[in-house]
Amino acid sequence: MDFIAGTLFFFWVGMLLMLLCSVSGAEHYSSAVGDPGMRRDGLRIGFEAWNFCNEVGREAPGMGSPRAADCFDLLGSKHERRRKHREHRSINSTLRLKHRVTEADNKLGVGKSFSGLNPDALNDPDLYAAEKELYLGSLCEVNDTPRPWQFWTIMLKNGNFDTSSGLCPENGKKVQPFVSQNFPCFGIGCMNQPILHHQETHLLGNGTMMRGGFNGTYDLGYFGLGGEEDISYFEVIWEKKVGVGSWEFHHKLKTSSKYPWLMLYLRADATRGFSGGYHYDTSGMLKSLPESPNFKVRLTLDVKQGGGPKSQFYLMDIGSCWKNDGSPCDGDTLTDVTRYCEMIINPDTPSWCSPRSLPNCPLFHVTPGNRKIFRNDTANFPYSAYHYYCAPGNAQHLDGPTSTCDPYSNPQAQELVQLLPHPIWAKYGYPTKQGDGWIGDARTWELDVGALSSRLYFYQDPGTAPARRTWTSIDVGTEIFVSNQDEMAEWTLSDFDVLLTSVKS
Numbered sequence: 001m002d003f004i005a006g007t008l009f010f011f012w013v014g015m016l017l018m019l020l021c022s023v024s025g026a027e028h029y030s031s032a033v034g035d036p037g038m039r040r041d042g043l044r045i046g047f048e049a050w051n052f053c054n055e056v057g058r059e060a061p062g063m064g065s066p067r068a069a070d071c072f073d074l075l076g077s078k079h080e081r082r083r084k085h086r087e088h089r090s091i092n093s094t095l096r097l098k099h100r101v102t103e104a105d106n107k108l109g110v111g112k113s114f115s116g117l118n119p120d121a122l123n124d125p126d127l128y129a130a131e132k133e134l135y136l137g138s139l140c141e142v143n144d145t146p147r148p149w150q151f152w153t154i155m156l157k158n159g160n161f162d163t164s165s166g167l168c169p170e171n172g173k174k175v176q177p178f179v180s181q182n183f184p185c186f187g188i189g190c191m192n193q194p195i196l197h198h199q200e201t202h203l204l205g206n207g208t209m210m211r212g213g214f215n216g217t218y219d220l221g222y223f224g225l226g227g228e229e230d231i232s233y234f235e236v237i238w239e240k241k242v243g244v245g246s247w248e249f250h251h252k253l254k255t256s257s258k259y260p261w262l263m264l265y266l267r268a269d270a271t272r273g274f275s276g277g278y279h280y281d282t283s284g285m286l287k288s289l290p291e292s293p294n295f296k297v298r299l300t301l302d303v304k305q306g307g308g309p310k311s312q313f314y315l316m317d318i319g320s321c322w323k324n325d326g327s328p329c330d331g332d333t334l335t336d337v338t339r340y341c342e343m344i345i346n347p348d349t350p351s352w353c354s355p356r357s358l359p360n361c362p363l364f365h366v367t368p369g370n371r372k373i374f375r376n377d378t379a380n381f382p383y384s385a386y387h388y389y390c391a392p393g394n395a396q397h398l399d400g401p402t403s404t405c406d407p408y409s410n411p412q413a414q415e416l417v418q419l420l421p422h423p424i425w426a427k428y429g430y431p432t433k434q435g436d437g438w439i440g441d442a443r444t445w446e447l448d449v450g451a452l453s454s455r456l457y458f459y460q461d462p463g464t465a466p467a468r469r470t471w472t473s474i475d476v477g478t479e480i481f482v483s484n485q486d487e488m489a490e491w492t493l494s495d496f497d498v499l500l501t502s503v504k505s
């Protein structure tokens with residue numbers, strides 16, 4: 001060994017030892033998603049649209065079932081990609097995208113069979129959509145450990161509810177049509193599914209960039225899609241530099257007088273079983289399910305337009321399902337309960353929980369030091385850290401007057417814990433003051449979602465063992481909650497990752 005080589009040898013051994021030391025004893029991370037940080041050139045993205053109770057109801061004419069996907073592999077040799085970077089020039093002759101989902105697949109709708117379709121689902125729009133999602137998932141699937149994964153999910157929801165339609169159950173129980181003025185609906189057909197346009201991902205800039213997107217409207221008679229007034233609109237455009245950085249997902253969501261309540265999220269859902277708010281088998285991105293308290297979420301968010309005072313922008317919405325006795329959900333909508341925790345970052349959002357409105361507050365708050373503060377402890381309870389709490393409509397043993405959640409907007413009962421930025425969340429890396437993460441405050445967040453969600457109050461029947469808090473949907477986006485004028489929200493999401501933490505001793 002000559003002198004230089006010897007020095008180098010010891011240098012590398014030293015580096016290796018330093019690396020090992022810095023890893024041991026510290027927190028150790030592994031990603032729960034199939035595409036950590038959204039960096040994979042071969043994108044996998046799915047689309048799903050939901051009516052008020054997370055079903056289809058009726059397909060939009062000519063659109064097929066409201067499930068779609070854009071999944072492809074980037075072909076071209078590594079050598080050529082490397083040379084392209086070295087020489088700062090593009091070699092577009094060799095790079096190409098091989099798509100796995102055809103437009104015919106995306107247009108599949110009731111009455112059209114596909115491989116694996118259960119005949120009972122052929123003419124049922126709700127069951128058909130659930131099976132189409134699994135079919136698209138099978139086309140997009142990527143093998144991985146501990147299990148294969150399918151895609152990121154774009155979820156779009158129309159909040160109109162025609163109570164005379166009989167389409168939505170009440171806390172999971174079938175109910176007769178009824179008359180009510182409590183929900184937005186312009187008349188028959190208000191719960192429709194959208195027109196969906198798809199721009200398949202393609203290479204541009206001489207093969208240095210990739211871009212694709214979904215867009216559309218709920219206004220069915222409308223085909224122009226320009227800047228016209230009072231037309232609802234949604235758009236998600238994804239783009240990425242080949243071989244560099246994260247995909248960027250640019251979102252737009254616009255309400256109109258006919259569609260004043262719309263939701264648009266990008267979700268990392270479970271790859272199988274149920275995902276938040278959905279009582280069918282699902283496809284998704286979470287190859288491992290994160291469980292409280294041992295996970296964090298990292299993402300970059302740039303909110304460009306807020307969507308007005310009613311826009312409940314969620315910098316983290318997590319969804320799961322367990323029964324009131326703490327046992328896992330099994331598809332029985334009478335006893336399954338969807339559970340959500342949402343941090344709302346729009347500074348226009350007031351706190352409905354207050355010393356004078358205790359029913360809108362969770363029964364207690366738990367501090368990072370595990371001190372329990374009851375909501376009637378007016379000297380200590382952090383009221384302004386909560387927007388709204390509502391208990392499941394089928395809870396039998398509530399401790400004092402408590403608001404219950406809307407019984408119709410999920411296929412089963414639901415429970416909501418909605419948070420607002422507040423200094424008490426600082427320990428978890430969450431927004432601590434109004435305006436954090438909002439327009440002009442683009443940031444990369446590392447949120448200790450696991451630790452925070454382990455200390456939230458969720459209803460359970462007395463004397464039952466605490467539920468395992470395993471989360472089947474982790475998402476970001478906005479719910480424009482019955483706006484009284486047309487509103488536009490616009491934001492960009494990138495670098496999304498769910499990190500499982502375990503402390504190595």
Ligand SMILES: *[C@@H]1O[C@H](CO)[C@@H](O)[C@H](O)[C@H]1NC(C)=O
Nearest residue numbers: 197198199214215216225226
């Ligand atoms: C929506 O997407 C279609 C197809 O990609 C495109 O032609 C159209 O311009 C888009 N609409 C708007 C308003 O951007």
Ligand SMILES: *[C@@H]1O[C@H](CO)[C@@H](O)[C@H](O)[C@H]1NC(C)=O
Nearest residue numbers: 089090091204205206207208
């Ligand atoms: C594509 O590459 C050619 C040759 O390197 C260059 O002249 C041209 O400007 C490039 N076009 C774009 C859109 O980058």
Ligand SMILES: *[C@@H]1O[C@H](CO)[C@@H](O)[C@H](O)[C@H]1NC(C)=O
Nearest residue numbers: 090091092093094205206207
């Ligand atoms: C890349 O593609 C563009 C148009 O698609 C073409 O004009 C250009 O000549 C191509 N460059 C190379 C290096 O092949």
Ligand SMILES: *[C@@H]1O[C@H](CO)[C@@H](O)[C@H](O)[C@H]1NC(C)=O
Nearest residue numbers: 363364374375376377399400
């Ligand atoms: C506050 O609420 C808790 C739980 O419901 C109850 O046990 C306690 O007696 C209440 N305290 C007062 C002062 O009302």
